[in-house]
Each structure stands twice: as structure tokens, then as C-alpha cells.
Amino acid sequence: xxxxxxxxxxxxxxxxxSIFILPWWLSISLILVSxxxxxxxxxxxxFGLLIDLLYFNQRELFYNLPAVFISLVVIFIxxxxxxxxxxxxx
Amino acid sequence: xxxLSKNNKAGSGKKKYFFFLAVIVVIVLFYFKATxxxxxxxxxxxxxxxxxxxxxxxxxxxxxxLFKTKASLVEENKKLKKELNYFSPGILLNQLLVKENNELxxxxxxxxxxxxxxxxxxxxxxxxxxxxxLIIDAGEAEGLNRGDKVFVNxxxxxxxxxxxxxxxxxxxxxxxxxxxxxxxxxxxxxxxAMGKGGGNFEMKFxxxxxxxxxxxxxxxxxELFILGTVESILITPEDPxxxxxxxTPVNIFELRWVQILQGE
Numbered sequence: 001x002x003x004x005x006x007x008x009x010x011x012x013x014x015x016x017x018s019i020f021i022l023p024w025w026l027s028i029s030l031i032l033v034s035x036x037x038x039x040x041x042x043x044x045x046x047f048g049l050l051i052d053l054l055y056f057n058q059r060e061l062f063y064n065l066p067a068v069f070i071s072l073v074v075i076f077i078x079x080x081x082x083x084x085x086x087x088x089x090x
Numbered sequence: 091x092x093x094l095s096k097n098n099k100a101g102s103g104k105k106k107y108f109f110f111l112a113v114i115v116v117i118v119l120f121y122f123k124a125t126x127x128x129x130x131x132x133x134x135x136x137x138x139x140x141x142x143x144x145x146x147x148x149x150x151x152x153x154x155x156l157f158k159t160k161a162s163l164v165e166e167n168k169k170l171k172k173e174l175n176y177f178s179p180g181i182l183l184n185q186l187l188v189k190e191n192n193e194l195x196x197x198x199x200x201x202x203x204x205x206x207x208x209x210x211x212x213x214x215x216x217x218x219x220x221x222x223x224l225i226i227d228a229g230e231a232e233g234l235n236r237g238d239k240v241f242v243n244x245x246x247x248x249x250x251x252x253x254x255x256x257x258x259x260x261x262x263x264x265x266x267x268x269x270x271x272x273x274x275x276x277x278x279x280x281x282x283a284m285g286k287g288g289g290n291f292e293m294k295f296x297x298x299x300x301x302x303x304x305x306x307x308x309x310x311x312x313e314l315f316i317l318g319t320v321e322s323i324l325i326t327p328e329d330p331x332x333x334x335x336x337x338t339p340v341n342i343f344e345l346r347w348v349q350i351l352q353g354e
Contacts, residue, residue, distance in 0.1 A: 017139075019218075020136055020139040020140060020143065020214075020218070021139070021143045021218075022218075023217045023218065024217070024218055024219055024220040025220075028220070049116060050132070051220065052120060053125055053128050053129050053132050054129070054132060054133070054136060054214070054219075054225070055214070055218065055219035055220065055221050055223050055225070055259070056120060056125070056221060056223075056259075057219075057221040057222070057223045057251050057252075057259060057261045057265075058123070058251075059221055059222075059261075059265055059267075059268070060267055060268065060269070061265070061266055061267040061268075062221075064121060065117060065120065065121060066116070066117060066120040067220065067221075068220055069113075069116060069117070069120075070117065073113050
């Protein structure tokens with residue numbers, strides 16, 4: 001097991017715990033940072049799903065949709081596309 | 091020479107197809123509130139974690155208090171005693187008025203005698219949730235229902251949105267852009283309040299409407315429970331409307347327990 005995968009496991013544990021104990025904006029920031037460090041960070045989408053499953057409330061502001069999950073999916077796709085573009089240029 | 095096999099492309103296309111399908115299924119499930127089969131067990135697992143978090147932060151705050159100087163504690167004690175003396179007559183009068191109001195309602199045949207109050211601990215505070223919600227440790231087992239009003243010391247803060255066996259999700263009224271019908275002041279002027287987050291609200295009224303600082307804002311269906319008190323009134327000559335800002339009398343980030351008014 002490489003240092004990358006052990007770092008990924010630690011990040012997963014930390015983000016998972018943060019969802020239950022830290023402010024929501026901190027958990028989401030950790031997921032966003034992980035999107036750039038570990039590619040592809042599919043777990044980030046599962047964590048977004050976990051946040052919505054635990055705390056979701058239908059709100060007019062978000063058109064009654066799970067805003068955290070949707071935003072993370074969009075960012076995940078953008079990060080993947082950006083990564084591909086950079087690889088193609090290099 | 092390495093060739094990209096056709097199978098690989100097809101596999102990646104299939105992967106993408108399943109990914110988007112899964113995302114759409116999840117969104118639809120949330121939209122139709124059909125995620126309870128996952129939320130219920132998750133809440134069950136999360137309950138001890140939230141409890142442990144709350145318990146440990148209480149221990150930390152108690153330990154910090156231990157190291158406070160005697161002088162600051164004496165000062166705080168004096169201040170609290172003064173506040174208690176100031177508010178005690180008001181509380182007694184309030185209790186008397188509530189009693190009198192209930193008696194009058196009974197005479198008029200409008201008594202809500204079937205209402206029951208349930209006390210619940212807050213497991214997850216609004217800072218954990220991006221949706222401004224509370225998770226409380228009372229649920230179906232305690233007889234809670236969707237729409238039950240949640241309050242603290244006569245201040246209504248939200249209502250039960252989802253009920254699980256031993257937990258419930260409470261939606262707070264003050265979430266940004268949330269619209270709420272309210273009544274303001276002694277004359278009970280009907281209006282619409284809009285949430286601004288963190289227990290703050292905004293209302294707009296024509297400039298001629300007499301509303302003053304300190305006026306009480308209540309929900310039309312719960313006149314004995316305060317939603318907030320008017321904090322400031324903004325008037326500009328170019329705007330025919332006055333903007334009224336009010337906030338809940340309790341700090342929702344410091345709450346440890348809430349009361350739930352059951353069934354009407």
C-alpha cells in the first residue's frame with residue numbers, strides 16, 4: 001500500500017468524522033481539497049450524499065433539491081475535465 | 091504499438107451512463123422525500139457520535155470555567171442576580187397572563203387541551219447542517235408528527251420536518267429566503283417575513299404602518315409564542331416601504347434542548 005492510498009484512507013476517516021462534529025462548511029472544504037489531491041475522489045460524492053441524508057431539508061432557495069450533493073457532483077466533473085485538459089496539454 | 095481497444099471506450103461510456111443515472115436517481119429520491127430508508131439507520135448510527143460530541147464539548151466548557159478567576163465569577167454572579175431580579179416580575183406576570191388566556195379560551199370553547207409538550211435534546215446544531223436544521227433525540231416513539239411546532243421558552247423557532255423512530259429533523263424558520271406569515275405588534279398587523287439566516291428575519295410594510303422597535307412578532311396560529319422582536323426599522327425617502335428587521339429572542343447556536351408542541 002503506497003503513501004497515496006494511506007493518505008487517502010486518513011482523509012476519508014477525517015472527512016467522515018468531520019460531517020458529524022465540524023461545521024458543514026469545513027467538511028465541504030475538506031471534500032473540495034480532496035477532489036484536487038486524490039483523483040478521482042469518488043468518495044467525496046458519497047460524503048456529499050451522507051451530508052444530505054443526515055441534514056437535508058427541502059428549501060425554496062435550493063429548489064427543494066439536495067444542494068450539497070448536486071454542487072459536489074458538478075465540481076467533481078469540472079475537476080475531472082480540468083485534469084484531462086491539463087494532461088492533454090502536457 | 092498500443093491501440094485503444096473499442097471495448098475500453100464502450101466500458102468508459104457505460105461507466106459514465108451509470109454515473110449520471112445514479113446521480114439522477116439520488117436527486118429524484120431526495121425531491122420526493124423517499125430517502126427515509128437510508129436516513130433512519132444513518133441517524134441511528136450517528137446518534138452516539140453526536141451525543142459524544144455534545145458531551146465532550148460540555149466537559150471542555152466546564153473545565154474552562156474551572157480556570158476562571160474568582161473575581162470574574164463573582165462579577166458574573168452579581169450580574170446574573172441583577173438580571174434575575176429585573177426579569178422575575180415579568181416572568182410571573184407572563185405566567186399569570188398565559189393562565190388567564192387559557193381560562194378565557196376555555197370559556198369561549200377554544201381551548202387546546204389536547205396539546206402535549208415534549209422535551210428533546212439537540213443532537214446536531216444548525217452549524218452542522220447546510221440547510222439550517224436541527225436533529226433532536228425525540229421521534230415517532232415520543233409521538234412527534236410532521237409540522238409540530240418547536241419552541242424554546244415561549245419562542246417558536248421552527249417545525250418538525252421529518253420524523254424517524256427515535257430522532258427528528260427540525261427545519262428552522264429563519265433559513266434564507268424562507269417565507270412565513272406573521273403578525274406584528276399589539277394591533278397584530280398581518281405581514282410576510284423572509285428568513286435571513288441565524289435567527290434573523292426581514293419584513294416590508296408601507297411607511298405609514300405604525301411599527302416600533304421592540305414590537306413582538308408572532309405566528310398567526312400561535313399567538314402565545316414569540317417568533318421575534320423588532321430590532322430595527324430602516325426607512326429611506328426614495329423607498330415607499332419600510333424594512334423591518336427582527337430576530338428570535340434565543341440564540342439558536344447555543345441551544346441544548348427544545349420543546350415540541352404536539353398535535354392540534
